[in-house]
Amino acid sequence: MQTMSHRLLPRFADGMGRAFLALILVFLYLPIAVLALMGFNESVHYALPFEFSTKWYEALAGNDRLLTASFNSVWIAVANTVIATVIGTMAAFALGRFRFRGRTVMQLLLFPPITIPWLIIGTAMLVLFFWTGVGRGLHSMLLGHVALSLPYVIIVVGARMASFGPELEEAAASLGATPVQAFWRVSLPVLMPGIVAASLFAFAVSFDQFVISYFLAPPGTSVLPVEIFSAIRKGFTPEVNAISTIVIFVSMGIMLAFARLSKFGGER
Amino acid sequence: MRKAGLLTTAAMALALSAGMAQAEELHVLNWQGYGTDEAWAMETFEAATGVTVVHDYFNSEQEMLTKLRTSPGAYDVILINSAFTQQAADEGLIQPIDTSRLENFAALSPGLRDAPDLSYDGEVYGVAWTWGLTSIAYDTTEVDPGTSIDILWDPQYAGNVGLRDDSVENVAIAAIATGQNMNDPADMDLIREKLRELKPQIRTYWSSEDEWNKEFSADSFDVSVYWSGSASRSATAFNLPVGFFIPDEGAIAWLDGLSIATDAPNLDAAYAFIDYMDSADFYVRWDTEAGAPASANPSAMDMLPDTAFNKVVLSRPGATDHLQFMAPLSDEKREEFLEVWEETKAYFAE
Amino acid sequence: MRAETRRRWAIAGLTGPAYLWLTLTIFLPLSAMLWFSFQRKGPFGRHETEFTLKHYEAFFTKDYLQDLTWRSLEMGLQVTVICLILGFPAAYVLAKRIKGRWREALFLLIVLPFWSNALVRIFSWTVVLRPGGVLDSAVQSVFPGAPSIDLADSWSAVIIGLVHSYLPYMILTCYLSLQAIDDSLIEAARSLGASALTILWRIVLPLAIPGLAAGAVLIFVPVIGSFFEPKLLGGTQGVVIGTVIEEQFTVVSNWPLGGALSFILLAIVLLILAVSYPFLKDRMRTA
Numbered sequence: 041m042q043t044m045s046h047r048l049l050p051r052f053a054d055g056m057g058r059a060f061l062a063l064i065l066v067f068l069y070l071p072i073a074v075l076a077l078m079g080f081n082e083s084v085h086y087a088l089p090f091e092f093s094t095k096w097y098e099a100l101a102g103n104d105r106l107l108t109a110s111f112n113s114v115w116i117a118v119a120n121t122v123i124a125t126v127i128g129t130m131a132a133f134a135l136g137r138f139r140f141r142g143r144t145v146m147q148l149l150l151f152p153p154i155t156i157p158w159l160i161i162g163t164a165m166l167v168l169f170f171w172t173g174v175g176r177g178l179h180s181m182l183l184g185h186v187a188l189s190l191p192y193v194i195i196v197v198g199a200r201m202a203s204f205g206p207e208l209e210e211a212a213a214s215l216g217a218t219p220v221q222a223f224w225r226v227s228l229p230v231l232m233p234g235i236v237a238a239s240l241f242a243f244a245v246s247f248d249q250f251v252i253s254y255f256l257a258p259p260g261t262s263v264l265p266v267e268i269f270s271a272i273r274k275g276f277t278p279e280v281n282a283i284s285t286i287v288i289f290v291s292m293g294i295m296l297a298f299a300r301l302s303k304f305g306g307e308r
Numbered sequence: 309m310r311k312a313g314l315l316t317t318a319a320m321a322l323a324l325s326a327g328m329a330q331a332e333e334l335h336v337l338n339w340q341g342y343g344t345d346e347a348w349a350m351e352t353f354e355a356a357t358g359v360t361v362v363h364d365y366f367n368s369e370q371e372m373l374t375k376l377r378t379s380p381g382a383y384d385v386i387l388i389n390s391a392f393t394q395q396a397a398d399e400g401l402i403q404p405i406d407t408s409r410l411e412n413f414a415a416l417s418p419g420l421r422d423a424p425d426l427s428y429d430g431e432v433y434g435v436a437w438t439w440g441l442t443s444i445a446y447d448t449t450e451v452d453p454g455t456s457i458d459i460l461w462d463p464q465y466a467g468n469v470g471l472r473d474d475s476v477e478n479v480a481i482a483a484i485a486t487g488q489n490m491n492d493p494a495d496m497d498l499i500r501e502k503l504r505e506l507k508p509q510i511r512t513y514w515s516s517e518d519e520w521n522k523e524f525s526a527d528s529f530d531v532s533v534y535w536s537g538s539a540s541r542s543a544t545a546f547n548l549p550v551g552f553f554i555p556d557e558g559a560i561a562w563l564d565g566l567s568i569a570t571d572a573p574n575l576d577a578a579y580a581f582i583d584y585m586d587s588a589d590f591y592v593r594w595d596t597e598a599g600a601p602a603s604a605n606p607s608a609m610d611m612l613p614d615t616a617f618n619k620v621v622l623s624r625p626g627a628t629d630h631l632q633f634m635a636p637l638s639d640e641k642r643e644e645f646l647e648v649w650e651e652t653k654a655y656f657a658e
Numbered sequence: 659m660r661a662e663t664r665r666r667w668a669i670a671g672l673t674g675p676a677y678l679w680l681t682l683t684i685f686l687p688l689s690a691m692l693w694f695s696f697q698r699k700g701p702f703g704r705h706e707t708e709f710t711l712k713h714y715e716a717f718f719t720k721d722y723l724q725d726l727t728w729r730s731l732e733m734g735l736q737v738t739v740i741c742l743i744l745g746f747p748a749a750y751v752l753a754k755r756i757k758g759r760w761r762e763a764l765f766l767l768i769v770l771p772f773w774s775n776a777l778v779r780i781f782s783w784t785v786v787l788r789p790g791g792v793l794d795s796a797v798q799s800v801f802p803g804a805p806s807i808d809l810a811d812s813w814s815a816v817i818i819g820l821v822h823s824y825l826p827y828m829i830l831t832c833y834l835s836l837q838a839i840d841d842s843l844i845e846a847a848r849s850l851g852a853s854a855l856t857i858l859w860r861i862v863l864p865l866a867i868p869g870l871a872a873g874a875v876l877i878f879v880p881v882i883g884s885f886f887e888p889k890l891l892g893g894t895q896g897v898v899i900g901t902v903i904e905e906q907f908t909v910v911s912n913w914p915l916g917g918a919l920s921f922i923l924l925a926i927v928l929l930i931l932a933v934s935y936p937f938l939k940d941r942m943r944t945a
Contacts, residue, residue: 057751061764064748064825068771071782071822074792075774078785089795127675134672138665146677148928153684154876155924157883159904160916163374164687167701170378187683190676195872199831202868203838219668233837237769237830244772258382268777269367284778291773295766368908377702399702473889475909512811512893526788528811639699642910647720650902654722657729657897 072288079281096278106267106283113247113264116178120185120246125239127186128193133227135194136201137209147198150191158188158251166255176258184252189242196241200234240295332359334577337375337569338387340365341517343438343594344585353584359577367516376401381571384578388434390425390563391634397428402567404431409579412586412605420604425636426565434565435582438537440601441621441631442477443559445534445542447524448551457485457555459531466508470523470532473513475649476634476642477560478503481533484558484632491635496648503652510656521546537601540617544599552621558630564601695917702911713918723919726899731926733898734882737820738874744821745828745873746866752829753836765833768826776823780890783819784810787891811893819891820881828873835869836862864941871938879927883920899923 082091100106135143153161162184169180208230212222228235250265257266264287268280334353338344340363350361364383366372369392376386376396388396396402407413413421416436426434444460446453453459460469460481471478480490482502493499512528514520517538523529525548539552566582568575584590588608594600595612602618603609612619622628637645694701698708717723752764771779786792788810797804809815839862847857863870885900899919906916 054755057747057755061748061751061756064744064829065764065767067744068768068822068825070792071779071786072771072774074785075778075782078782127679130672131676134669138669140666140669146673148931149677149680149685151879151927151931152688152924153680154879155883155927156688156920157885157900157903159907160691160920161684161687163907163913164691165683166374166378168687168690176379183679183683187680190680192876194676195876196831196834199868199872200834200838203835203865230838234834237834240769240772241827241830244769247773248776250777265775265777268775280775280778284775288770288774292766292770295770296763370908370911373702373911475905510894639911643912643915646905646910646912650897650905651722653894653897653901654726656894658725 075281076285076288079278079285081278096282099277100279100282100286103279105262106264106279109262109264109267110283110287112178112261116182116185116263117243117246119182120189121239121243123182124186124189124193124242125235128190128238128242129197129231129235131190132194132197132201133223133231136198137206150194153188153191158249161188162252162255165252169256176256178258178261180256181253181263184256185246185249188249188252189245192241192245193238196238197231197234200231200237204230332357332574332577334359334361334385334574334581335364335383336361336385336387336581337364337366337372337383339367342387343600344385344387344581346594346598348593348597349584349590352590353581356584357577357580359574359580361581373399373401376569381569381573383569384572384574385581386567386569387437388565388567389634390423390434390565391636393426393434393565393567394428394636396567397433401570402433403570403572404433405435405568406579407432407435410435410583410586412583415607416586416604417606420563423563423633425563425633434567435586436604437564437566437582437585438601438603439561439563440618441536441554441559441561442480442533443536443552443554443621445532445539445550445552447530448549450530451551453531453551453553455553455556457481457557457559459555460533461485461505461509462531463508465531467511468530469506469509470512470514470520470529470534471506471510472533473515473653475646476637477533478649478652479645480560480632480634484555484560484630487557490560490632491637492641496644500648500652503648504655506652507656517541521548524548524550535601536618536621537599540595540601541599543617545597552617554621554624554627554631556626556630558632560634561631562634563604691913691917692921695914695921697914700911700913713915714922716915717919717922723899723902726897726902727923727926729897730882730899730923733816733820733884733888734878736817737824737881738878740817740821741825741828741877742870742874745825746832746870749829749832749836749869750862753833753839754841765830768829771822772826776886779823780819780887783815783822783891787815787818810891811895813892813895815891816888816896819887820884823887824877824881827876828870831873831876832866832869835866839865867938867941882927883923 077090079096080092080094082093082095135147165180165184165187166176169175169183174180174183208226209219209222212226213219217225248265250263250269253263254266254269257263264283268284336344343349344361345363354360364375366375369389372386372388373392373396376383377399386396386402388402393402413435420436420439423436426432426436444453444457446459451465459465460471479493479499482499483490483493486495486498486502488494488499512523514523514532517535520532520534520538521542524532524542534550534552536552539550542548543550566585568578568582572578586603586605588603588605588611591600591603591605591608592611595603595616595618599617602622609619614620614623695713696709696711698710698712699705717727752761752768756764784791787808788794789808791810793809809818843861844857847861852860883900883903885898885904888896888898889901890896903916903919903923906912906919
């Protein structure tokens with residue numbers, strides 16, 4: 041596999057391409073930058089002109105409720121990501137690699153969870169959990185989060201799988217590898233970027249999930265998105281920006297560390 | 309005032325001195341930022357009774373009902389608007405109140421205390437707590453309000469009017485503007501028309517107090533339908549130039565009551581807490597520091613200075629002549645109102 | 659036969675956990691919802707169960723419900739198309755033009771906005787778009803006296819906010835497919851004299867279809883059901899079918915209607931899928 045850079049377009053277009061990507065990034069980060077900046081703005085009403093102040097971060101330090109909620113969000117999201125990525129990837133692999141009766145139906149079944157507004161699913165879950173005695177609680181939230189993340193994981197990993205035929209594994213098999221070996225040493229590395237992308241989505245789905253969390257959280261416990269949503273009623277102050285900014289930086293840190301440890305951009 | 313405070317505290321302590329366990333909790337279900345979760349109030353209560361107050365919140369009455377239905381034994385005290393008390397009682401979600409356990413009950417305004425909507429099957433299910441108005445708020449620096457509800461339809465303020473995204477409230481406003489009973493309008497078509505006429509007036513809807521404050525500060529609207537307690541808060545706590553008046557045609561009035569859940573785990577603390585909430589002690593500090601709707605306790609209202617926001621609003625001659633109180637509505641009625649409002653919104657969006 | 663049995667076990671074992679989870683937590687509750695949608699009233703309070711089609715009929719008899727559904731579909735289409743136009747080239751550059759450490763870093767940077775809280779992020783958009791906001795101030799400082807930029811409370815604001823939230827999906831899914839394309843394929847085509855456009859149309863696009871389709875699904879489907887972003891960004895323009903569905907749960911206890919409308923939405927999605935699947939299947943190639 042050569043890494044000879046090909047010229048699909050002349051060099052000029054190369055620079056254009058990078059500029060375009062840069063513009064996209066500016067677009068993606070514009071509200072994030074505003075979000076972060078407003079955490080340092082004096083005005084409680086988000087009014088401009090901008091006046092620097094750290095008071096919101098100070099207030100945040102004493103805001104137990106927000107801090108506990110953030111912590112809850114993180115560990116639920118981590119648990120969710122691990123579970124959803126593992127069982128989702130397994131399912132995606134089977135759906136992509138094997139032909140069997142009911143395969144199409146199973147693929148179609150991924151649509152209801154992403155089509156039907158989470159509000160409906162949340163209410164339905166709440167009712168069912170109530171009737172079956174599962175009740176509200178952190179375990180219910182986790183049940184709900186994984187359920188919502190699974191379609192994303194399966195679709196994303198599935199897309200990656202669809203881009204690679206079974207030839208690689210067949211080649212490995214013809215060289216004497218068992219199916220399991222073929223999977224670990226050939227399929228998995230090739231799927232890795234898809235799996236990583238899927239796990240990042242799963243984390244995002246859980247971490248930012250407020251509808252399901254809202255319905256299923258036990259009274260008294262909370263997660264960050266719910267706290268933020270409730271704060272909107274009372275007084276949505278820039279403290280919320282402060283915690284969101286912190287979360288972004290911490291996430292960035294985690295992701296960079298993760299990137300150092302694994303080469304998931306793909307071999308080519 | 310000091311004396312009343314000590315009395316209340318003593319009363320609370322007495323009420324709880326029998327059969328207290330350690331580390332007791334009281335679970336309250338309410339709107340966020342609506343009095344029961346004032347930090348100093350919870351501290352005062354805990355200091356007097358040893359009971360920690362834990363809150364859970366809702367963002368709509370339907371949500372409150374859903375939470376009650378699916379979490380038996382999770383809550384003690386719940387805030388229920390008088391338009392919903394009977395429904396909650398009928399579903400067996402709340403228990404009858406033993407009013408003899410409440411020190412402050414007898415002293416409440418009879419009209420509110422004995423409001424039929426707070427009773428069900430001959431028993432009291434909600435303790436009158438606060439009441440307020442939904443009426444017209446305006447930017448004092450830009451608007452000269454006059455006295456009519458038609459200010460909302462005034463072309464002078466086109467694009468500058470704020471409406472809450474609430475079907476019951478808006479149908480009620482249209483009903484008042486067309487001289488009808490807001491709880492049972494005779495001519496829904498007239499209401500539909502009246503609402504549609506608002507199209508050029510509205511730029512955006514608000515649905516929470518905080519949103520209102522933000523939009524108002526950003527100058528999205530100069531005239532708006534708003535709640536009296538919240539207007540008081542916006543003026544007092546946030547220093548916004550908010551004026552408020554009750555139009556000649558009338559305004560919407562609502563009554564909030566405190567109820568006790570059917571499987572309330574901590575009944576003693578629940579009664580003590582409700583008593584504290586209805587005390588002048590609590591109310592005066594609440595209104596002074598944060599701004600609040602009117603209290604059901606007349607002695608509490610008397611203790612406010614004459615310049616208090618609510619007093620000023622209510623003291624205008626004829627102010628309370630045409631108030632209509634929100635009453636319980638059947639599911640069908642609510643759905644009908646919602647449909648009218650949704651159609652209107654779809655029309656506005658064209 | 660043994661190989662066949664082993665194969666069956668493999669499939670069951672691999673798909674089992676995920677689908678069991680989904681069945682218990684989503685399909686079962688949704689089935690209950692489906693059941694409710696055929697009842698006159700929701701499951702609470704004292705009343706008899708009464709089978710009716712009236713909630714589904716409502717969609718066909720009430721104009722505003724159809725209008726709002728069209729609005730939602732339009733919204734989904736606009737957002738998906740814009741994400742396609744912006745996302746595909748971005749993914750291409752990332753997959754083919756950037757190498758090594760940079761690529762990983764950029765990959766992460768694109769995902770990072772996902773992890774910011776949606777509410778705060780959408781609210782930040784209003785700060786950017788409203789008169790006197792960031793965009794307006796920026797323009798004013800460069801061209802003083804220019805007409806004030808007021809994009810808040812408008813359909814455009816809704817589209818901008820949604821594109822912003824969902825663009826990373828498209829970029830990433832396209833990336834996953836594009837990155838799988840062997841460079842030597844393109845080299846070979848080039849050396850055979852194929853023009854850039856031909857290579858794009860006959861090699862790159864067909865191979866990228868899984869990514870494009872996945873991105874389109876992950877964007878279009880949730881967007882048509884959304885109500886939150888339209889509400890915050892759209893002002894009076896921000897009313898869509900999602901709004902109506904939400905209100906059946908938060909303003910009244912009309913779960914049957916809310917459920918019925920959701921299932922109609924699902925039916926529309928499946929219809930669109932049924933129509934487009936054969937078309938895509940034909941064009942698709944694997945690497």
